[in-house]
Amino acid sequence: KIPTTIEEKKLSTVKTVPSQASPVHAQAPPKWSFHKRVLPPNLTALNSPNGKKIFAESLSAGNLEAYFPLSEQFLTQSDPAYCGVATLAMVLNALSIDPNVRWKGGRRWFDEDVLLSSGSTKEQCCMTKEYVLKYGITMDEFVQMARCFGAKVDIRRPKDADTTNIASIIPGEYPIEVFRKEVELYSRNS
Numbered sequence: 001k002i003p004t005t006i007e008e009k010k011l012s013t014v015k016t017v018p019s020q021a022s023p024v025h026a027q028a029p030p031k032w033s034f035h036k037r038v039l040p041p042n043l044t045a046l047n048s049p050n051g052k053k054i055f056a057e058s059l060s061a062g063n064l065e066a067y068f069p070l071s072e073q074f075l076t077q078s079d080p081a082y083c084g085v086a087t088l089a090m091v092l093n094a095l096s097i098d099p100n101v102r103w104k105g106g107r108r109w110f111d112e113d114v115l116l117s118s119g120s121t122k123e124q125c126c127m128t129k130e131y132v133l134k135y136g137i138t139m140d141e142f143v144q145m146a147r148c149f150g151a152k153v154d155i156r157r158p159k160d161a162d163t164t165n166i167a168s169i170i171p172g173e174y175p176i177e178v179f180r181k182e183v184e185l186y187s188r189n190s
Contacts, residue, residue, distance in 0.1 A: 069094040078112055084137040085112045088146055097150050115145060 044051045058064050073093040077086035089110040092099070101117065103109035116129045127141060137145070139155065146153045 075111060079133060081133050081136045082112050084142045085115050085132060085145075088142060089115055092146070092149060092151060095151065099149060110149070115149070 039045050044054065046052070046055060055064070070090055073090045075086045075090050077083050089112060092110045097110075099108050099110050099114050101108060101114050103111060103114055116127065116132060127137060127145065143153045143155050
């Protein structure tokens, strides 16, 4: 079929790169594609005027301390199924946890491949690339993988929240200093 609309012409010019992924992803390329998703209207883009205003207000109120160590470790997931794994790599690097596995050259650093490497000394307790590519990871698996690499993790779900101590979950009533001390205590004493 010859493309007739501008949108069809754009899509017809998109080149498909041969997949280097595992056999799980070895399928025919879709007939459609998109460059990026549009943010739903009920959300505020960080780079919008309102997003910048909210960021500045949060920064001046001292509520963005966790943002900076995380932003220094920013990692774009290399596969849609890797959202949890890429997030965990960022968190572990921001906490300065040593993977005790070489990343590149002599550097020891977390990325998706280090977390999912079959050569990792942690392979007995973590997921394989094939599993994560097929299923992604659940929150419980995220916690398991974090613990596998030495992080002390305390998972709290909304249904388990202690409503008698509501001050600990209201923003502004739970100082960032307390959060930092807890993260430091849990991550350094492993």
